[in-house]
Structure formats: C-alpha cells, structure tokens
Amino acid sequence: MTNREKYNNAFIESFDVQENQLENLKYQDIPSWDSVGHMGLVSELEDAFDIQFETDDIVEFNSYEKGIELLKKYDVIID
Amino acid sequence: MTQGKYNIGNWKSIMDYDEYLTLKPYEQGGQEKRRLLSRRISDLVCLHAGRCPEYRRMLEVDGFTKEKNDMVAGGKLSYEDVPFLPVRLFKELSLKSVDQDEVVKTMTSSGTTGQAVSRIYLDRTTSMNQQKVLAKIVSDFTGASRMPMLIIDCPSVVKDRRMFSARGAGILGFSIFGRDKVYALRDADMGLDVETVEAFLQKHQGEKILLFGFTFMIWQYFYKELVRLKEQGISFDLSEGILIHGGGWKKLANEAVSAEEFKRALAEACGIARVHDYYGMAEQTGCIYMECECGHLHASVFSDVIVRNPKDFSVCGTGEEGILEVISSIPESYPGHCLLTEDIGVILGEDDCPCGRKGKYFKVNGRLKNAEIRGCSDTYEMKR
Secondary structure, three states, X not given: OOHHHHHHHHHHHHXXXXXXXXXXXXXXXXXXXXXXXXXXXXXXXXXXXXXXXXXXXXHHOOEHHHXXXXXXXXXXXXX | OOHHHHOXXXXXXXXXXXXXXXXXXXXXXXXXXXXXXXHHHHHXXXXXXXXXXXXXXXXXXXXXXXXXXXXXXXXXXXXXXXXXXXXXXXXXXOOOXXXXXXXXXXXXXXXXXXXXXXXXXXXXXXHHHHHHHHHHHHHHXXXXXXXXXXXXXXXXXXOOOOXXXXXXXXXXXXXXXEEEEEEXXXXXXXXXXXXXXXXXXXXXXXXXXXXXXXXXXXXXXXHHHHHHHHHOOOOOOOOOEEEEEEOOOXXXXXXXXXXXXXXXXXXXXXXXXXXXXEEOOHHHOOOOEEEOOOOOEEOOOOEEEEEEOOOOOOEOOOOOOEEEEEEEOOOOOOOOOXXXXXXXXXXXXXXXXXXXXXXXXXXXXXXXXXXXXXXXXXXXXXXX
C-alpha cells in the first residue's frame, strides 16, 4: 500500500466516507469528523504510519490537505 | 445611542486573533497583557453587538456606547469597563452570534434534573480556538508529547457526540493530551475497573502517565476504592502520574475535604505527586485556570479574572474577596467573553508567583450564597 492509500484509508475507516469526498474535506464539514472522530483519525494514522502526533499538530490538523503537510514533520511523505 | 452604531454588517477584527494564539500562555504580564486582551475584547464586543440582538440591547441598557468600546480598544479604558453578563443568562436565553447552520456543537452545562441547563453554541472557529488555547495552557504543564492517559470516568459520558455535557466536553477536550486512552470506571455501576487499570499500568510501566477526571468523581469512585483495595492488599503505583482535575469542590467541601487533604490523601493512596486542579466553566471552554506547583490558579494571556465587590460591582484589590468575573478572548459564536460567575474568590497576586508564570493568580473560595447550586462534577448523583 502506498502512503496515499494508507492516508486515505484512515479517513475512509474513521469517517465512513468515499474516496472522492476527501479532497478539500475540512474538520466539522461532515458529522463524523467531529472532535471524537478526529481522535479516531489520529489513532488510525498513528497506527498506519507508526508515529506519534504531538498535541499541537492534532490541534492544527483541520483538513485533509493540512494533514499531509503535518505528516512531513514525521517523515511521512504522501505523494 | 442608536441601534445602528454597532450594526457593522461586515465585522473585521482590528486584531489578528490567529497571531494572538501563537503567544505563549504565561509570558505577558501587567500593561502589555491588559492592552492585548482589551483590544481583543473590544473586537468581540463589536462582533456580538452586530450579530446578537439581545447582547446589543444589553449594551444599550448599560449605556456602553461604541465610543466607550473604542476607548477599550485604544487603551483609555480596559476590559474591566466592558459590561459583563451573568453566567446564568445562558440558561434563560438562547444567545448566539451565528446562524444555526453554522453551529457545529452545542455544549450544555450541568444538567441534573430540576436544574436549568446552559446552552452554548459553537461554530467551527470558536470550537477550534477553544482546543488551541486549551492545548497551549495545558502543554505548559505537561509538555508537548502525549502521555498514556487514564480517564477517571466511565465511557458513556461521551456518548452523544452532538450534545456534550460539561463532563463529556472536558474529557474530549483533554483527550488531545493523551494516547492509548483507557476509562477507569465501568458504565454500569461507576465501579473501578481493576483489571483494565492493572493492564494499563503494566503496559506503561516506567512511563509518565496522564490522569484526568472530575474532582468529585475522583474522590468518590477512585480514591475511596483505592483505599478499600489497599486494605485487601491490592495497590497501584501512580508515582509517575500527573493528575489534572476540575469541576469544583462543592461536594467535597460537604465532606470536609480540602484541596490540601485531597492531594495528601491521593499521594498516600497511590503515590501520585503531581496534582493540578483547574478552574473553568462550560461557558468559557478552553480558557481554563490551571493550578501551578505553588497551588495557585493562574490566568493565561488568553483570559483573565476580575474580582468584584458584591455590593456595587466595583473591582476589588488584591487580597479582597468578591465575586469572580471571567474574561475570555475566544468566543465568537456566542457573547460569552465577559461573564460574572456565581463563585467567590480572591486575587493573590499578579506577575510574581514563585512558579515564574506571569499574569494574575487567585483562589476560589466557594460559591455565592443563594446561587443555584451547581458544580460540573457534581451532576452524577449517587443512587442509593
């Protein structure tokens, strides 16, 4: 699985969304991406990439695109 | 004053709040903080006056004109001069400054049967800013990396995702500081889930652990159970733990448990040495007042506390007891930036706490007499 696939899967698993909904998806855009869903997404990504987010990055993570940017800090590159 | 004066249609803040949010929480003191927070509060006055008709009418009744608000922004007046709303108003009125379709979350404060419930409407911006401010304040005490987290509550408290109780919101808000989260209490009977806690501590032996819960719940369902188990020869070592707790002392005061006794007893029961109380309310989520290593509650640069004389609401000096007013720089979706609480307390000092944090530090002495009995962690009534 590519990093992009892993990344997308974490969203699909956490929020019960389709792949074509992911582009430009923002925190609180859909009912499932609320504060509870957000922590679920964080755990999915931490498991998928074997990383541990810092608190600040969890707070900054507010869109599908922002997550890709933040993951670079953890040496996870999503092409 | 005419109604149109505050009706500014396209609100644009004079201050960049995103930049404000990059400040460290306890580095600005004295006039510098006063100026920063005054400018932000005057922005919020304009915003809410323009978008919340009830709020605008209250300003008018108080004679707080746009000119006065400009003086707050300019530094001739300060947020101390801005009219405050009694916190219970949120129980009586549905106060919001956004359209209903922008509301992403509604928070309720204490809701035991027979008590009125506050409703706080949050839009995306306000809810995110609450989380950001909370992260900055708490990280100052816990550090940036997340710790394994033991929540001293039961899982069902966060069940309804659109409508949070203060307890649920507190737990979710603090969950960003933890990882590998485990609930210590069972849903069915609030009993301590000994096996789960043992497995959790085993797994994270030697690591720093974050414990979070509400003051009364911790005492009633965790501490008392630890003592009982100890008598049976079962004990837990939480000497690597940091406990953060809030929700108020009313119920414990009834049991004659003081803050000092709470700490001493917990240390004796499980070895925990770092215990931080916090003061805060659902109406100003995010801006909490953390207790430092010296036992003082601290206001961060994102908020402030003012003590008012109950007779004429004038501002009390340091060391003088009065009613607490709380100021928050966060709320954009509801007019909750200046609120008079039903708590009494006293300012202990400003900018000179031995812990090194700038800003006011204070103590909460209890609740106003005749105020409706309320305390967040007190909403779980024991069924006998």
